[in-house]
Amino acid sequence: MxxxxxxxxxxxxxxxxxxxxxxxxxxxxxxxxxxxxxxxxxxxxxxxxxxxxxxxxxxxxxxxxxxxxxxxxxxxxxxxxxxxxxxxxxxxxxxxxxxxxxxxxxxxxxxxxxxxxxxxxxxxxxxxxxxxxxxxxxxxxxxxxxxxxxxxxxxxxxxxxxxxxxxxxxxxxxxxxxxxxxxxxxxxxxxxxxxxxxxxxxxxxxxxxxxxxxxxxxxxxxxxxxxxxxxxxxxxxEPAGDLVPSFEQLGESSLLAQLPQRISKSTHRKIRALQLALEGAEGITEMVPCYAELKIDFDPSVISFSDLKNRIQSVEISLADFPEPRVVEVPVLYDGEDLSQVAEHNGLTKDEVIGQHCEPTYLIYMLGFSPGFAYMGGLNSNLSTPRLETPRTSVPAGAVGIAGNQTGIYPVESPGGWNIIGRTPLKLFYPTSEAPFLFEPGDEVRFFPISEEEFHAHG
Amino acid sequence: MRTVEVIEPGMYTTVQDAGRAGYLRYGLPPSGAMDRRAFEIANALVGNSPEAAVLECTGTMPVLEFSRAVSGAVVYADHFQFLEVSAGERKKFQTLETGYRAYIAVAGGFDTPPVMGSRSTYVPGKLGGFEGRPLRAGDVLSLANVDGASSSVENEGAAFISLANGAGSSVYARVIPGPEADWFDCGGLNTFLTEAFYVSSKSDRTGIRLEGAPLSFRHEAQLVSSGIAMGTIQVPPSGQPIVMMADHPTTGGYPRIGNVVRDDLPILAQLRPGDDVRFVEAG
CATH class of the missing domain: 3.20.20.370 (Glycoside hydrolase/deacetylase)
Structure with missing residues (x-):
């Protein structure tokens, strides 16, 4: 409500x-x-x-x-x-x-x-x-x-x-x-x-x-x-759109700075700007940007809920200083087993699906669900396809899929009901590497098609 | 090198420590011991640092063979035992009578390779602990070296530490209302705070799935994916609550009716499938 x-x-x-x-x-x-x-x-x-x-x-x-x-x-x-x-x-x-x-x-x-x-x-x-x-x-x-x-x-x-x-x-x-x-x-x-x-x-x-x-x-x-x-x-x-957060508690050591529920770029920018402004603040242990809220974990022995709230309210946020997003180019071998199904569902040829999937610049609103999984916005509505009726018991890491009007990449091998249109040789989650995750919240993503040879050359 | 070989793995035994910090924004769960209190007591009893890795045993206990003499401790839901094993000894542990999880700590800790700052096993991500999975018969784990003998082991015995409310009786967990508590109607909230919920056999380290009278919503609004903490109680459209535990996804799209207070999370961790739990509002 x-x-x-x-x-x-x-x-x-x-x-x-x-x-x-x-x-x-x-x-x-x-x-x-x-x-x-x-x-x-x-x-x-x-x-x-x-x-x-x-x-x-x-x-x-x-x-x-x-x-x-x-x-x-x-x-x-x-x-x-x-x-x-x-x-x-x-x-x-x-x-x-x-x-x-x-x-x-x-x-x-x-x-x-x-x-x-x-x-x-x-x-x-x-x-x-x-x-x-x-x-x-x-x-x-x-x-x-x-x-x-x-x-x-x-x-x-x-x-x-x-x-x-x-x-x-x-x-x-x-x-x-x-x-x-x-x-x-x-x-x-x-x-x-x-x-x-x-x-x-x-x-x-x-x-x-x-x-x-x-x-x-x-x-x-x-x-x-x-x-x-x-x-x-x-x-x-009162007038709308000023994007002033309200505050909620999630247990004893998490504060939620919430904006009106929606998936929108302006809401995302505000959440991210708040996160950047609070980075390194005393008593804050971790922050998780979500679509319409920033979850802030804090140490109650260092800062109280109400002091943290006051601290957040006093933060000056200028959307004008918002950093330019990083653009991550993601190569995809478009040979997924559901590519023809996505094409057929939308009255397109397979090449048209590939073309339209590679056209937009996608925005990563948040990561969650599983390690390294990016919630991306920007899929062309022409490619929208319902989930599989029966999910697969195993989808390999790197599989690129479409479900509803979302596109995403499986970071780890897991069960799943997305329509698989291809696979990327990039590792989204590589625990033993210096930088274990390919994506950060707020990144932009562009897909480009590669051949089978190029796919294997990456490995 | 001091090692321990797994003779029988028990139902579900994993290496756990205080968990993996700093990666929630990337979707990586914190993991770590489900019953933090028992975990901390286990390390304290053997004079370990609070972060040392232990074995979390679920349902049934393992059988272990130690290559060298080791001192340690086992902490159950309602009591603990000190452990002194001699070189080559094959050790059977007292079965779990109350509670669902026990923690085996040895002086120095279990020395599996740390992954992203922690030795905790996160099975769905196949990382941490011993090869990112529960232990199997034949696995050989290294134990960290300790300087000199641990001196903390003095009193043999089983002082009761009362981690759960005891067998047979109903257990209560205190809850702080969550951001979507007002999405439930009076009947739903009333049911939540008065009725007993039973632990489903589908529960795991991700969450304790509960079954009971379904919680009813005021309206059918949708939540965009939002934050989750350990102890967050999510309610999917079925109305059957799930208490998110150590391997919880970092975000989720179901209304958050409340959060179990930190001190009562061990109670949840010790529930067996079929046990019941009631919730009360934290005062």
């Missing part, structure tokens, strides 16, 4: 600011129209000032330059041109905010632009890189689980996953089109129930922020109900 949520609303879209003023006390983030689909210098300045008074996080809300249709209809642009349009809108609001003595916290795309990019990774990446170039600390509020979210993280931004309490979702995680019946939930009780599901983690969506509406009085009434609903459940309403 998560204990924090952001409430965001699109504001500064009407000449009359009365409704904006009415909803502002209830929300934690506002997205201000930047003059393209709606808004003017006057509405931007007025909304910024209002947000400042209510301590609401200020975000730019760029849209298609089409005020007549309120940015709700798709428009064709070259990616470069689209990025320029978005950049200009963000910079304009940034300037106005800074003139009022507040800084821009986030960006959220508007209307058709938001929808057009949600499942377009390449254009999302271009836009995310444009935002990161303005300021890498800007959060990017995106449709939960979308390609825009993935692109935001790949561009080094924190993706703030947004969900909708008043919209029905399709099986594949998209919004049900408004043209279909039941697309919009009309009853407040249904919307509250959906919000509760998001917060429980049972929905399968990451819910950092809930989008609320402020364009009519009954919508504002709903937001006030939502606030009461959260207050009853002791859920804090």
């Amino acid at each position: 998560q204990t924090r949520i952001d409430l965001n609303a699109d504001l500064g879209e009407l000449d009359d600011g009365l409704l904006d003023a009415a909803i502002m006390p209830f929300i934690s983030s506002c997205n201000i129209a930047c003059g393209a689909h709606a808004g003017s210098f006057e509405t931007m300045r007025r909304t910024v000032c209002l947000a400042k008074v209510h301590r609401v996080a200020i975000g730019a809300h760029p849209g298609y330059p089409d005020p007549e249709n309120f940015g709700r209809i798709s428009m064709e642009f070259q990616t470069v041109e689209l990025c320029r349009l978005i950049r200009n809108q963000i910079l304009l609001l940034k300037q106005i905010a800074e003139a009022e003595g507040v800084s821009l916290a986030h960006v959220k795309l508007h209307g058709a632009l938001y929808n057009d990019l949600a499942f377009d990774y390449n254009r999302s990446l271009a836009v995310a890189e444009t935002i990161a170039a303005i300021n890498p600390e800007l959060r990017f509020i995106v449709f939960s689980g979308s390609e825009t979210a993935r692109a935001a993280e790949d561009a080094g931004l924190v993706a703030v996953h947004e969900v909708f309490a008043d919209r029905a979702y399709t099986e594949d995680g998209k919004l049900r089109p408004r043209s279909e019946p039941g697309a919009v939930l009309h009853h407040d009780a249904d919307c509250l129930q959906q919000a509760a599901r998001f917060l429980s983690g049972a929905s399968g969506f990451i819910a950092d922020s809930i989008c609320v509406h402020g364009d009519n009085p009954s919508a504002i009434e709903f937001v006030s109900k939502l606030r009461n609903f959260f207050a009853d459940r002791k859920i804090e309403v």
Whole structure:
């Protein structure tokens, strides 16, 4: 059960600011129209000032330059041109905010632009890189689980996953089109129930922020109900994405510094940066970076849990000084017994599987499960293949496999249910060597194909 | 050179010491003695350094033949015995009556080659101890040399050291609530802190697998792979808890309902398959 949520609303879209003023006390983030689909210098300045008074996080809300249709209809642009349009809108609001003595916290795309990019990774990446170039600390509020979210993280931004309490979702995680019946939930009780599901983690969506509406009085009434609903459940309403750890105990001598549960690059960077900052600190015996937590083993006779917690809270972490990852090149002889099965499952040729497996740069989020086993992210979803129905009793060390949307290498001979596509001659775990492990958490990995002769030459 | 030959290996006998430190972030378990207290007492009784390697005997005891005269000690769950063997003596040990693990220490310690800073055997990784595996008949282990005779051996006998709560009665282990304790519903938490759980025969050095009334969850949320310590109690979807022990994986994806306090881990280590255990919240 998560204990924090952001409430965001699109504001500064009407000449009359009365409704904006009415909803502002209830929300934690506002997205201000930047003059393209709606808004003017006057509405931007007025909304910024209002947000400042209510301590609401200020975000730019760029849209298609089409005020007549309120940015709700798709428009064709070259990616470069689209990025320029978005950049200009963000910079304009940034300037106005800074003139009022507040800084821009986030960006959220508007209307058709938001929808057009949600499942377009390449254009999302271009836009995310444009935002990161303005300021890498800007959060990017995106449709939960979308390609825009993935692109935001790949561009080094924190993706703030947004969900909708008043919209029905399709099986594949998209919004049900408004043209279909039941697309919009009309009853407040249904919307509250959906919000509760998001917060429980049972929905399968990451819910950092809930989008609320402020364009009519009954919508504002709903937001006030939502606030009461959260207050009853002791859920804090505050802007998302600042990645401040919370602390848990794991027995008497382990402290967990936890971030919201997810597998994301921004979470990983924060965990690793915290680990690097604490390396060698007195009383800390070992640290294990995991996806969304850093496990810190300490000696209670040297430092207490609460002193260690204070110590961690006082650590200054700058993601800007984060070291460049080491890149480990891994040769693979692609002759695995399940290679044709992976190809067939995904409608590809074996060569296409090999090509697509070698294309990405994978990130090692953490090591665990068995000595030297790397949890890698970055597998092309085209290669995703379910685990074997019956696991093999023995898979040799060095076997390269795919299970679900993960790829991995068996560091030691063990039983396993992954689809084996090849083998590497490299040793991931070599206990008697000076450096017993090939990988470190935070490394990047690239695979490249080798021939049988090259494989044996390695041995 | 002083050596010891394994005549009968016992059910599962491995070389163990205080464990392997510094590699958790690479996924390498700490290993080391399951019952740390018995291990430490064994070394202390023979005047060894606290890190010296011992034999951890599980279920049944081995039969060993010593090449030279050796003094040592055997620590069981609830008592210990000093050991004086003469050169060439074939030594049978008292069987395990209470508890599941006993520790044989000899003056100077068992001298298998250290791997990554420890002599502990980690069987799934095939490393440490004697060829990375449990002992077999015919294995010959070296013993470390000691300067002069060990002087700590004075009182023969079997003073009770009460490592377990005793045979027949229910044993209790104290638990500190874990980070996902609130993922369980009231019924689940109540069951956890009131009912008895039985030790499954599938238990091993990785974890003590328990069987009992399944613990129910509040909701079906998924945990991304997270940290594990010795004593962490993970609950898979079956609702049957597993107490992670010396060879525990360093990370896992099941909710962590709690952690057995360090002082009570020896109790877990001494449970036999079929024994029962109850948990109480550490006060």
